[in-house]
Structure formats: structure tokens, C-alpha cells
Amino acid sequence: MTSTAASVEPIPELPLEDYRRYGRQMILDGFGLPGQLRLHNASVAVVGAGGLGCPALQYLAAAGVGTIGVIDHDSVELSNLQRQVLHNKARIGVSKAVSAAEAVRQINSTVKINPVVDALTQANALELLAPYDVILDCTDNLPTRYLLSDTAVRLGRPLVSGAAQRFEGQLAIYNLPLKDDGGVEGSPPRGPCFRCLFPSPPAPDMVGSCEELGVLGAVTGVIGNLQALETIKLLTGLHEGKPTLLMFNALSTSPFRTVKLRNQRLTCAACGSDSERVGKIEDTDYVAFCGGARPDWVSRGLIAGRDGDRVTPKELRASLDDPEQAIVVLDVRPRTEFGICHLPGSLNIPIKELLANPSIHETCLSTPDKTVYVVCRLGNDSQLATDALREAGRTGAVKDLIGGLQAWTRDVDTNFPVY
Numbered sequence: 001m002t003s004t005a006a007s008v009e010p011i012p013e014l015p016l017e018d019y020r021r022y023g024r025q026m027i028l029d030g031f032g033l034p035g036q037l038r039l040h041n042a043s044v045a046v047v048g049a050g051g052l053g054c055p056a057l058q059y060l061a062a063a064g065v066g067t068i069g070v071i072d073h074d075s076v077e078l079s080n081l082q083r084q085v086l087h088n089k090a091r092i093g094v095s096k097a098v099s100a101a102e103a104v105r106q107i108n109s110t111v112k113i114n115p116v117v118d119a120l121t122q123a124n125a126l127e128l129l130a131p132y133d134v135i136l137d138c139t140d141n142l143p144t145r146y147l148l149s150d151t152a153v154r155l156g157r158p159l160v161s162g163a164a165q166r167f168e169g170q171l172a173i174y175n176l177p178l179k180d181d182g183g184v185e186g187s188p189p190r191g192p193c194f195r196c197l198f199p200s201p202p203a204p205d206m207v208g209s210c211e212e213l214g215v216l217g218a219v220t221g222v223i224g225n226l227q228a229l230e231t232i233k234l235l236t237g238l239h240e241g242k243p244t245l246l247m248f249n250a251l252s253t254s255p256f257r258t259v260k261l262r263n264q265r266l267t268c269a270a271c272g273s274d275s276e277r278v279g280k281i282e283d284t285d286y287v288a289f290c291g292g293a294r295p296d297w298v299s300r301g302l303i304a305g306r307d308g309d310r311v312t313p314k315e316l317r318a319s320l321d322d323p324e325q326a327i328v329v330l331d332v333r334p335r336t337e338f339g340i341c342h343l344p345g346s347l348n349i350p351i352k353e354l355l356a357n358p359s360i361h362e363t364c365l366s367t368p369d370k371t372v373y374v375v376c377r378l379g380n381d382s383q384l385a386t387d388a389l390r391e392a393g394r395t396g397a398v399k400d401l402i403g404g405l406q407a408w409t410r411d412v413d414t415n416f417p418v419y
Contacts, residue, residue: 013037016111016345018137022064035236036064042235043067045129047120048138049100051083051210051220052162052227056136058086059228065235067112067320068104069132072096072120078170086226098307103212122281125151133214134231137161138224140209141294142201142378143286149174149194150281151206153271159195160230162223165213169223169248172261173230175271191243192261195270201290212297219250301379302403309386310402313411316373326370333376343375351381358392365389379404 014036021024026036044065046053049072060068064282074096076087087096097115104113110170116128125147129135135157137148145161152175153158159174176191224244235237242263266272287293304310318342319325329346331338338348349364365372374382382400389398394409401408409416 004418014040015081018064018110025063031145031341032235032239034075035238037234038236039064040066042134043069043132044134044136044231044235045069045071045132046138047097047144048130048136048137048140049084049086050080050138050225051164051215051217052139054084054086054100054103055221055224056138056162056228056231057104058107059102059225061108061111061113063228063232064108065111065232067114069114069116069128069338070097070100070104071116071118071120071128073117074101083215085217085221097106116327120147122147122284122286126154126281129157130155131155131302134234135159138226138227140292142207145194146201146289147281147284148284150270150284153193154281158234158405159194162227164220164223165208165210165215167216167219167250169225170315171223171230171246171367173234173239173243176239176243177234177241177350180242188265190271192264193268193271196262196265196268196272199265199269204291204294207294209294216250219248222248222250223227243398286406297378297380298403298406301376301383304402305325309399310379310383311373311399312402313408316375316401316408317412319371319373326367328365328367328370328372330365330372330374330378330385332374332381337377337419340419343405343408346375351376353386354385360386365394365396368394371397374398374400375405375408376401377404378406 013033018036022036025031026033042065044060044067045062046057049057049070051246053070055070057068057070066165072095076084076091076094076096076099078089078092080087081089084096086100091099095115095117096374097117101113104111118124120128129151137147137159139143139145139148148159158176161174163170169381174193175192177192178189220416230239244258244366245261247257264271321329326392329343331342331346331348332351332354333348334347334350342348347364349360354360372394374385376382376385379400379402382404386398386400403410405416409418
């Protein structure tokens with residue numbers, strides 16, 4: 001009678017289903033089962049569930065990152081859906097963090113997703129981000145960028161930072177663990193932080209947003225996907241550990257350009273060795289450091305002004321309907337925006353052209369007996385335009401529309417497009 005040794009089946013290191021789910025990336029040289037296990041055991045925080053955060057979250061979840069935190073205090077709006085691909089019309093008004101978490105669960109129910117609906121501040125940043133291995137900056141404002149960079153330095157985490165506006169985008173990893181020596185003496189070698197490159201922020205008025213400048217949705221998709229890719233490379237050990245800045249231009253024949261980033265600055269307030277580092281993040285006013293809050297252009301456009309200088313939408317409507325009034329409507333928006341929608345019979349001189357050559361009014365607005373009503377999108381550029389026309393010697397009456405064409409839609413014509 002012969003005895004046969006019982007065969008012992010190896011215990012899978014991943015759930016059996018995961019071998020089929022992630023098999024196409026596990027067979028890659030340098031990735032394999034160890035790479036998938038690293039992703040499975042990793043945690044990533046995505047700050048911002050908008051145009052950048054949505055594609056990043058999609059691919060991090062699909063790749064099998066074990067735990068993902070998503071932090072965003074905003075709610076889904078209709079204007080988001082052109083680029084923020086995890087949200088949909090049914091979830092308008094829902095917290096972006098909650099909406100994104102629900103979409104991630106549908107992509108991969110095995111991922112642990114932690115939505116945080118609070119704003120990231122200096123008071124909670126360290127506590128919220130400490131549990132995560134990698135931090136993604138998918139935000140769109142400077143105070144948060146500095147806060148995230150300082151927090152990443154304090155926690156010793158890499159910060160995968162993306163930005164996108166118009167047709168262009170940027171990508172960099174700050175506080176990157178280096179494979180070549182080049183860090184601050186006495187510290188593990190790291191690449192520069194955000195403060196190393198930008199120790200002083202620009203004035204708030206000089207920083208535009210997607211709402212003001214526009215953005216092509218696919219551009220945010222490109223940068224967000226690249227943020228996910230760089231994160232996966234970091235977690236699986238595939239990153240070459242050389243800090244670079246990638247610049248993307250969708251309209252360029254060669255859309256990608258990469259430049260090498262400088263080493264850490266020894267005098268950097270956050271990560272340098274020859275200066276006092278940022279002491280208590282909790283005590284730093286990042287908004288004040290960046291020159292104050294981002295301008296509220298809607299509120300600024302609604303300022304009444306001096307008597308007679310500015311008119312309400314209903315007053316402009318009455319003037320347009322009065323056949324005895326001789327008026328000209330001057331629209332100072334860019335030609336592209338003028339082509340989207342404009343008041344019938346209005347004249348278009350973009351604000352940049354008008355400010356560069358205010359005397360243009362002598363040919364375009366030559367009749368001093370007509371009252372010129374200047375309009376723009378929100379009622380800010382129109383104020384600049386009226387001042388420029390008066391300073392250039394315009395003798396006829398010049399007024400502008402309070403709140404711009406957005407107020408016109410609200411108070412006069414609800415069928416006039418808002419964009």
C-alpha cells in the first residue's frame with residue numbers, strides 16, 4: 001500500500017479575484033505581485049475632488065490602492081460636469097467628497113474610501129493627512145498649495161501636485177524622496193518643496209481661476225491621470241527619484257516639456273537647514289501669507305458706485321426700450337465671450353484693447369450726444385472701461401452695468417445665457 005503525500009495549496013497573498021482584476025498590470029516587468037501588494041497596502045490622500053482629483057481618483061481606485069482619502073468641502077455644481085468626471089447631474093448639490101466616494105465605490109468596491117467634507121485648514125491638515133503615504137494636491141488656490149507643501153514636509157510625505165488652466169497644465173512632485181544624494185545635510189535626501197520654488201506668492205489679483213480664465217476639461221484629465229501615474233510609480237518603487245516639472249500645452253505640436261527642478265534651498269522656510277523652518281503650521285495664516293483672500297469678483301461687480309455712474313439691469317432695460325434715448329451699448333468682454341452671447345446691437349471692444357488705446361472711442365464712439373453703457377460679464381471690467389473713457393476725454397455720458405450680464409440674466413432676461 002503506497003502513501004501519497006497530500007499536496008498543500010499555497011495561500012494567495014491577494015484575494016483570488018484580484019489576480020484576474022489586476023493581472024494586466026501585475027505581469028509588467030518590475031511590477032509583479034510585489035507591486036500590487038504595495039498598492040493594496042498603501043494609502044493616498046487626494047485633496048480636491050474637482051477637475052484634477054476626479055481622474056486621479058478613478059485611476060488610483062482602478063489600480064487597487066487599498067485606502068484613499070478624498071478631502072473637499074465644495075458641492076457639485078452644473079458647471080463642474082464639463083471636466084469633473086466622477087460627478088453627474090443627479091448629484092448636483094451633493095458634497096464633492098461624498099459624490100466622488102460613491103463613484104469610486106462603483107469603480108472598485110474593494111477600495112476603502114474615506115470622504116472628508118470639511119475644508120482643509122492649518123488647524124486640521126496634519127491630523128487629516130498623517131495617516132496617508134502620499135498626498136495629491138488637486139486644488140486650485142495658493143493658500144492651500146502652501147499649506148499642503150508645508151504639511152507634506154512636516155510629515156515627510158511626497159506631494160504630487162497638479163495644476164490646469166485654459167489649454168495648459170503642470171505637474172511636479174514636491175518633497176520627493178531622491179535616489180541620488182542631493183538633500184539637505186542631515187536629512188534624508190528630498191527634492192524641493194513648493195516654497196523652495198515659490199518662496200513669495202503673487203498678489204491675489206494676479207492669480208486667475210478656471211471660472212475667470214476657462215479650462216478645457218480634457219486638460220484636467222491629462223494632468224489628473226498623470227498625478228495618478230506618478231503616485232503609482234512612487235508606491236511601487238518604479239519612480240526614478242529625480243524631481244522635475246512637467247509642462248503641458250494642449251495646442252502645441254509637442255505638448256509635453258520637462259525641466260529639471262533645482263535642489264532644496266538651504267534657506268527655505270519649510271524644508272531648509274539654514275533657516276527657521278515653518279514652526280507651527282496650526283499658527284500660520286496661509287490666506288494672509290498669500291496677500292489675502294481671492295477677490296470676490298461677483299461682489300465687487302455689484303458695488304453701486306457714485307450716483308449716476310452705474311445703472312441696474314432694469315434701468316438699462318428701460319433705456320433700451322425708450323425710443324427717445326440715444327444710447328450705445330459697449331461690451332468689453334473678449335471676442336470669444338462676445339461670440340457666445342451679447343445684447344442685440346451692442347458694440348464689442350475688448351477691455352485689453354480699450355485700456356491699451358483708450359482714444360479708440362474717438363472713432364468707435366464718435367457721437368457725444370449718445371450715452372454709452374458699458375457691459376461686461378460681472379461688472380468689474382466695465383468699471384475700468386468707463387474710467388478709461390472718461391480719462392481719454394469722452395465728453396458724452398458714460399455709465400456701466402452693475403453686476404454685468406450675469407445680473408442682466410438674473411433681473412431682466414432669464415433666457416440670456418450664463419456661462
